[in-house]
């Protein structure tokens with residue numbers, strides 16, 4: 001089976017397992033795990049921020065960011081298919097007493113006009129607009145990369161309107177590789193950013209939140225409140241360090257395979273896709289036949305994709321699938337979508 005459902009399915013490498021087995025550890029809730037501290041320092045430096053915090057998952061990372069940037073009764077502005085809205089169990093309302101209002105996006109990017117129009121006027125009837133949340137790369141738009149000049153313009157607008165800025169950077173290194181813009185530059189204007197180590201970078205578990213010292217101290221409190229303080233977490237951070245150091249260089253190969261698949265899918269009558277829009281490791285294709293039955297037909301041919309919607313099928317390339325997987329998925333799709 002070639003598993004292209006997500007880049008979360010990667011398994012730790014032998015080097016990661018070795019590093020995990022020999023990791024120096026301490027109690028991270030006391031701030032005493034040297035490996036976690038090393039990972040956090042490395043991340044802060046890489047992202048050009050004062051501090052970082054290791055957390056168990058991307059969802060917890062995002063939610064800790066949102067919790068640190070809001071108060072109950074406030075509103076978060078997000079693109080209409082953002083992960084924080086659709087895939088985090090309604091946590092912004094469940095945990096923080098906030099609602100999310102949505103703006104349409106083009107390839108994951110909301111327009112300046114729509115963001116400005118979504119900000120509430122200071123009327124007692126209204127929620128208080130608090131945060132603009134961006135997702136980069138944007139999963140449901142097919143791993144699209146937000147143009148940096150647009151991110152900069154949105155950030156400037158947000159500041160003018162009194163909004164704080166969050167970025168769901170679950171796949172921010174894919175954005176760096178595709179755009180050539182270093183992650184520190186991408187997040188320059190963000191208050192808090194969540195970054196996944198356990199997707200394309202290949203760590204088995206873990207994400208990071210980066211930001212200024214004071215906000216990260218708040219995030220640390222929220223992590224504890226959510227039960228995310230992990231004690232001898234150095235065994236996980238050791239794999240995270242390798243993911244951070246060695247993972248980004250491997251992403252270009254995933255992007256090239258995704259682009260190659262998109263070009264092949266564009267030739268098939270049962271598929272609709274614009275290969276020009278595939279810039280990172282995610283391929284979303286619109287299918288003529290029901291996506292779930294296509295998913296099953298592909299699985300019967302040894303290829304796992306995932307149906308996300310009635311006519312949308314997703315394939316995600318990652319470090320555990322190579323050219324043989326690309327050939328297999330192309331051959332299977334030729335049969336299923338001919």
Ligand SMILES: Cc1ncc(COP(=O)(O)O)c(C=O)c1O
Nearest residue numbers: 057058059060083135139168170
């Ligand atoms: C854009 C985005 N943000 C956040 C997450 C959440 O990560 P996790 O599965 O580690 O909670 C995901 C997971 O797929 C994602 O795609």
